[in-house]
Amino acid sequence: MDEVTVPVLVDSVKTGEDFPFTRCVYYTMEVQEPGEGDVWTAGFDSLGVPYVLLGSAAVLRAPRADHDLFDSPQLIEETFERIEQSEQFLVESNDLWVPTSRLSAAGAPDSPARGQVFRLGWELFMRAYQHRHGTIAQDRFVELCQALESQLRPSRVEAEAFADWSQRQIDTAREQYPKAPGLALAWQEDDLADSSEEGES
């Protein structure tokens, strides 16, 4: 994988004058506490330094070293499951903001929309991260986004894969419902009748 990019999912689109930015989510792999026998090695030049992870967060940019894209729901599921097989590892989500106008320019006519996926080049991702954490000013970040516009591109195949994967989670929840029969909620008959008269909003 020559070019380092990070997939981000559109979470919430803002177009107002106050803050015309879109919140995007990226996934991280986080370590909670040391695991049994988990000794890693960090490479500093030619020196390898062994260590045990106490706590760490790493941005997920690809499902495997030999596969660049999260391009199928199975691959997303396998990746997340594989990571969380180690009890001390969790996949988590985090967010940053990208100017809505930049996403519009890079994407389809309906961009940005919730659920779409974009790939951010590493420098653009770092700048967005810095902006999110207050280490560069908003005006400066907007300038950088313009200068780095080639590092932003839509990833439709990943958008479809994440949408399918998301639906599979709901389908699985339905299949296994009730996970604990004694804790499933009962219905109130009168409220059910009342609710049935309302349409979708």
Place this chain on the structure above:
Amino acid sequence: MSELKVTLIDVGWGDSILVESTPSHGDKRYALIDSNDEENERTSFTFLKRFFDREPGNVVSRPRLFDFVILSHSHSDHGKGLKRIMSRYGTRRFWYPKSTSLGSQADLVRYANRSSKVEHHEAINRGKNLPDLGDAELSVLWPPYNVIDHHNENNNSIVLTIAVGNVSFMLTGDAEGPVWDRIADRIPPDTAFFKVPHHGSSDATFHQGDTPWIDHCPAGAHLAISCHVKPHNHPHGSVIQEFADQGYPYYRTDRHYHVTCVTDGTDVRVLYYH
């Protein structure tokens, strides 16, 4: 004597709400609504860890410490970090609203599907009969069971009442004006604490020239805002002005830090930390 305590945790921006219910008989119960942790700033998690470490009775030894954890709606500033919290403390129930676009929060459902730390999970809506939390009675005001907003996740927010004795608390997610138009008349007349919806945005308080939830919120109720000043400038100045004009006492996490409201079913106190 029963006690209900609700704390808006100051998470910088976004929501995270700890609910404690001490029944007249039996063990204290805990619930959590939302979190907004980041990979390197785990504000909710840190607050909860310190809180539970100080609780008497070694409560952290309970296999599932929370009676329930709620994701109010599928936005990242309400769901980030919930997995880690459920993984550490466990929950008997995990509740969330229906959505046609769970987005990244689908991973919470995946976790609930597979983890023994979440005993049961399901989407909730009005019409489902929620169990009591200690002596506190819970009721869902929104969403109805067959209503999903396909365009604005805020309007899929779970709106909840928690009541002890003659006192009700309202927890509102990010529900905006169109929701309040439909449910404002269901706000309990004994509401003493009202979490201002959507961090005090103008869209959640003003709707078509009206102030639907304010029009039904009892005078003197304590209003509390989980602020989102950066980057959205919530609460909006016009909303704060409206509260001041109408004489409501209000509290905001950007100025008062953690905001706690306590009741024994009769009296109500608000505590804050700055």
